[in-house]
Amino acid sequence: MARYSRICVCTTGLILSLLALLPSLRQATLTSHAKPPRRFFPAGSAVIDFPYGNMNPIVDLLQKEEILFVMYYAPWCAQSVSVREEFQKAAKYLIDKVKFVGVNCWWPEGSCRNTYKFLKYPELYVYHTNLDGFRFNGIPTADELVRFVEDILYPITLLHSVESINNFSALHDNVVIGNFDLSTPTPPGYKTYYISAMRMIEWNHLQPVKFSIVNKPLLSQLLGMNDTKQFVILNLNGSFVSICVQKKIFILK
Structure with missing residues (x-):
């Protein structure tokens, strides 16, 4: 009986210790950092990708380029994944005329997420010099994306x-x-x-x-x-x- 009493006491002590640790374990889970984002557009693509959602490089690019075509995406979004291939095709076709850029606007630590509150993804904007962006509202096929950019280039x-x-x-x-x-x-x-x-x-x-x-x-x-x-x-x-x-x-x- 004494042996079983010791086992019960040890078991009870272990359970109480685990219960005492639960708040700290829960807190650790809640405060754990998200996994770092990965590239959405593959290496070697004609699209410049900013998976961390940093807007500063885009501002710098606008100082050098006349036209930027930016795709604000969420990596989990099926529509973003669907448009990605078409956006790459358009970027490859216009590679000598226009810079195409992808921005992860879902990454919570990125300046894009903290600046824009998009209701859906992806959002597609052409930026011309220091003017406000021109939003693409059509069906995002490669042909239509190219046509839109060329019309903006030569209005x-x-x-x-x-x-x-x-x-x-x-x-x-x-x-x-x-x-x-x-x-x-x-x-x-x-x-x-x-x-x-x-x-x-x-x-x-x-x-x-x-x-x-x-x-x-x-x-x-x-x-x-x-x-x-x-x-x-x-x-x-x-x-x-x-x-x-x-x-x-x-x-x-």
């Missing part, structure tokens, strides 16, 4: 003849034609016009309102623009409505 078309105006209007349902003096580096109103063209692409990149410019006096006069900083909108029926002079003309169709 305005120079029209140098009546024939080019006809061809441009035939390709696009909605056309805006501006009249600017391009002999100066930054003619008045041009920057606003340029940004507006990019915002239209962001709003609907599949059927955007396409922006263009004429800089020949004869063309601008034919379109009812007798001064610079004026622009006209080409309606679907082919008529031009001058916003400044309110004159309809039918010279092209």
Whole structure:
């Protein structure tokens, strides 16, 4: 009996010791650090990957690059995984023109997670110089990603003849034609016009309102623009409505 009493006492003591350790064990579990994040895009990819979600390198890149295409991802997200391959294909196609960047915006210690509160992943943004980002809202296939970036790169078309105006209007349902003096580096109103063209692409990149410019006096006069900083909108029926002079003309169709 004495032997069994000693066993019971030892067992009881062991259980009590374990119970006493439970709070510290639970605390250790709760405060344990998450495993370090791994690369989301493979080594050798055309996409520059920031798995720790640090935004500072992106700011530095924007000082050197005209255009950045950034994919904010969550590594656990099935949609992020699905878009990853398409994003890499687009990056490879545009490797000589645009830098593609991936940022783990789910890593809790990263500045991205602490800065942005995205409701879904991935989020895709094109950053142009010091302007705010242009959000991609379409279906993220490689072809559509490339098309979106190229439209942002070249948002305005120079029209140098009546024939080019006809061809441009035939390709696009909605056309805006501006009249600017391009002999100066930054003619008045041009920057606003340029940004507006990019915002239209962001709003609907599949059927955007396409922006263009004429800089020949004869063309601008034919379109009812007798001064610079004026622009006209080409309606679907082919008529031009001058916003400044309110004159309809039918010279092209």
